[in-house]
Amino acid sequence: MVFARRLVSVLFALVTAFAASALGAGYFLADGAQWLDYIRVGLLAITTAWLAWGAVLGISGLFWGRGAAPAPRREVPTVKTAVLVPVYNEDPTKTFSHIAAMIDSLHSAGASQQFDFAVLSDTNSAEIAELEELWFARLKQEYGEKCQIFYRRRVTNPGKKAGNIADFIKTSGDLYEYMIILDADSLMEGATMIEMVHRMEEDPKLGLLQTLPKVIRARSFFGRAIQFSASYYSPIYSRGVAALQGNEGPFWGHNAITRTRAFAQSCGLPALPGKPPFGGHILSHDYVEAALLSRNGWTVRVDPDLTGSYEEGPDNVLDYAKRDRRWCQGNLQHGRLVAAPGLKPWSRFVFVQGIMAYIAAPLWALFLIAAIVAPAMKIIPDYFPQPGLPVFPRVMQENAVALLTGVLGLLIGPKLLIFLDGMLTRRNRTFGGNIRVFTGMVTEILCTSVLAPIMMLFQSRAVLQILSGIDGGWPAANREADKVPLAESWAASWWISVVGLVTLGAAWQLAPDYIFYILLIAGPQILAPFIISFTSHSSHSARSGLFQTAEEAAPAPVMKAQQAILARWRKEPEIVLEPLPASDVPLGQIVHN
Amino acid sequence: MVNGEKRAVVRRMIEQSGLPSAPLMMPDQVLVREKKSFRLRPLIHWLAVR
Numbered sequence: 001m002v003f004a005r006r007l008v009s010v011l012f013a014l015v016t017a018f019a020a021s022a023l024g025a026g027y028f029l030a031d032g033a034q035w036l037d038y039i040r041v042g043l044l045a046i047t048t049a050w051l052a053w054g055a056v057l058g059i060s061g062l063f064w065g066r067g068a069a070p071a072p073r074r075e076v077p078t079v080k081t082a083v084l085v086p087v088y089n090e091d092p093t094k095t096f097s098h099i100a101a102m103i104d105s106l107h108s109a110g111a112s113q114q115f116d117f118a119v120l121s122d123t124n125s126a127e128i129a130e131l132e133e134l135w136f137a138r139l140k141q142e143y144g145e146k147c148q149i150f151y152r153r154r155v156t157n158p159g160k161k162a163g164n165i166a167d168f169i170k171t172s173g174d175l176y177e178y179m180i181i182l183d184a185d186s187l188m189e190g191a192t193m194i195e196m197v198h199r200m201e202e203d204p205k206l207g208l209l210q211t212l213p214k215v216i217r218a219r220s221f222f223g224r225a226i227q228f229s230a231s232y233y234s235p236i237y238s239r240g241v242a243a244l245q246g247n248e249g250p251f252w253g254h255n256a257i258t259r260t261r262a263f264a265q266s267c268g269l270p271a272l273p274g275k276p277p278f279g280g281h282i283l284s285h286d287y288v289e290a291a292l293l294s295r296n297g298w299t300v301r302v303d304p305d306l307t308g309s310y311e312e313g314p315d316n317v318l319d320y321a322k323r324d325r326r327w328c329q330g331n332l333q334h335g336r337l338v339a340a341p342g343l344k345p346w347s348r349f350v351f352v353q354g355i356m357a358y359i360a361a362p363l364w365a366l367f368l369i370a371a372i373v374a375p376a377m378k379i380i381p382d383y384f385p386q387p388g389l390p391v392f393p394r395v396m397q398e399n400a401v402a403l404l405t406g407v408l409g410l411l412i413g414p415k416l417l418i419f420l421d422g423m424l425t426r427r428n429r430t431f432g433g434n435i436r437v438f439t440g441m442v443t444e445i446l447c448t449s450v451l452a453p454i455m456m457l458f459q460s461r462a463v464l465q466i467l468s469g470i471d472g473g474w475p476a477a478n479r480e481a482d483k484v485p486l487a488e489s490w491a492a493s494w495w496i497s498v499v500g501l502v503t504l505g506a507a508w509q510l511a512p513d514y515i516f517y518i519l520l521i522a523g524p525q526i527l528a529p530f531i532i533s534f535t536s537h538s539s540h541s542a543r544s545g546l547f548q549t550a551e552e553a554a555p556a557p558v559m560k561a562q563q564a565i566l567a568r569w570r571k572e573p574e575i576v577l578e579p580l581p582a583s584d585v586p587l588g589q590i591v592h593n
Numbered sequence: 594m595v596n597g598e599k600r601a602v603v604r605r606m607i608e609q610s611g612l613p614s615a616p617l618m619m620p621d622q623v624l625v626r627e628k629k630s631f632r633l634r635p636l637i638h639w640l641a642v643r
Contacts, residue, residue, distance in 0.1 A: 118612060137603045140610060151610045166619050173617030260617065270621040292622055340624045577602045 058414030061240035069305035101562035105190030162285035189308030207298025284330025291347035316536035361459030500525025
């Protein structure tokens with residue numbers, strides 16, 4: 001059944017690409033064929049196949065996995081689970097408030113003794129490391145009675161996050177049946193963690209279970225648009241992913257539970273031969289770990305019905321682009337692993353999808369260049385192939401209209417269908433009602449349409465940098481980013497304005513008939529510094545109800561608890577510590593012995 | 594509590610909160626295919642001899 005679903009989905013993408021190519025070829029070649037037209041048709045086929053693949057995931061999600069989620073089980077698990085919180089130069093007050101809220105949530109469910117939290121620090125800033133120790137002491141003092149909490153800091157960080165997790169397994173893995181892997185900004189309901197353990201217990205072949213984390217706490221216009229999109233559309237798209245996953249589902253690096261022995265046996269990641277960006281440590285380790293678990297016969301699964309799982313996202317375009325640069329390098333690095341021995345074919349296909357997610361941007365850029373240059377390369381047609389009346393080449397305008405409609409349909413169609421589904425199933429009510437959702441959807445589509453040409457250039461630059469051998473390193477995530485001043489935005493994106501101006505100038509000279517369409521792409525690029533700065537400002541949309549999500553309308557108890565703890569800690573930052581009883585034996589040793 | 598004492602208490606708490614020792618093996622996986630030697634080399638060698 002999974003095979004059939006995969007086959008139909010792949011065929012849909014291929015047939016759509018073929019139809020787009022046929023329409024494109026009819027239009028491009030109508031006034032005479034030249035080599036550039038064939039390149040345009042090829043680029044159109046690849047990029048349309050990619051768009052169609054995205055659309056098919058959304059449409060599959062509307063038909064698959066629609067049943068109501070079973071109620072989470074309340075029984076306290078009998079096995080021990082480690083909850084891993086890798087941190088890397090994060091704000092410790094905030095990260096530890098997340099941990100405190102999760103401990104409270106587990107404690108309320110009566111299960112906090114079955115879950116041990118481990119803060120795995122890779123922080124290399126001495127200042128932040130000192131703060132981490134101080135705030136850990138407070139966390140331990142206030143919550144240490146309810147739950148075991150460990151702290152370990154690596155002075156050097158080989159293997160980055162994957163190496164951090166591996167170091168935990170090599171030190172303490174034998175104590176735990178399962179590990180819940182989080183990020184510093186992750187938040188999970190205790191009931192969700194308990195249910196995840198039960199699902200692992202009932203399927204001994206299940207190696208890793210991924211939840212779909214909802215984005216929360218966005219403040220800017222950009223962040224709230226992304227948050228709305230993730231909250232409203234992503235559950236449907238992830239059902240589409242689940243429909244095709246079989247035993248080779250995804251791992252997104254956090255908010256997931258894994259069987260410790262399966263992970264240890266399957267996911268030791270060696271450094272790849274050669275230098276970064278293609279050699280060295282594997283950056284996007286999660287996809288590789290999912291593929292390796294599947295290779296060893298373990299099931300990897302995403303369960304979109306698991307609620308109570310949250311994360312935070314970047315609040316402005318520059319932070320989004322920085323994260324994208326890292327992910328781009330990680331995904332392109334997977335090009336070396338597509339042919340790794342023994343992988344399941346679907347795992348290889350997932351690697352190709354990840355690569356396509358970034359290669360698509362420069363391909364669209366090339367298509368745009370070709371579209372501007374092609375009219376100037378046209379040879380004046382021979383109007384009199386035979387003596388007598390002239391023969392005019394037929395302009396296949398209807399092909400162009402059909403093509404444009406089709407591409408827009410692939411981009412917007414699934415979102416419209418999800419909205420209609422939300423009306424019929426009354427899901428829209430949890431997002432503030434049909435009118436509010438419709439307004440949010442239209443604004444989000446406009447916002448992403450304006451940002452898409454800018455992101456196309458950021459991604460194209462990232463791909464070119466990586467192919468030129470430039471390593472992006474491992475920048476810390478800025479989860480508390482404030483608005484981007486215009487000067488900063490200008491410094492980061494002036495080159496996009498220049499590219500936009502050059503594009504518009506070239507279109508003016510070479511393809512004046514298409515100037516309106518080119519303006520839709522070059523216009524946002526020219527205005528990129530303003531758009532980036534404007535969309536980073538704290539949004540009035542929260543007050544007006546625009547982009548309202550279900551999580552905002554009715555925050556989960558763990559979200560409320562985390563906010564309360566953080567507010568209290570920030571109000572009373574002075575840490576009052578009680579003297580400890582003298583002991584020379586580390587607590588960890590006591591637990592183990 | 595003065596700063597020095599506080600730092601000592603924090604340090605002690607950190608030391609007492611170290612990870613428990615229960616190691617699990619995590620062998621490195623094979624990710625890259627071994628380069629196969631040129632399969633026609635014996636044939637070329639055979640032809641060269643003749």
